[in-house]
Amino acid sequence: MLRPETIAGVAAAQDGVVTLDGRDGLAITMTPEAAAETGRRLIAAAALAALQSTEEPPLE
DSSP: OOOOOOSOOEEEEETTEEEEEOGGGOEEEEOHHHHHHHHHHHHHHHHHHHHSOOOOOOOO
C-alpha cells in the first residue's frame, strides 16, 4: 500500500497556467479553471477524509 504524502505540493501561476510541483517529480500544469475546480474538489475530499477513521491499516 502506498503511504499518503505528508508534504503539500507547491502551486504557482506562470504564463497564464497553474503548475503544481510535488515530491518524486510530480508536475502538473492546468488551466486556471481546471486548477480552481481541482482545488475545490481537494478541499471537499480533505474535509471528508478528516471525518473518517485515522487508524492506519497494517503494512504488508
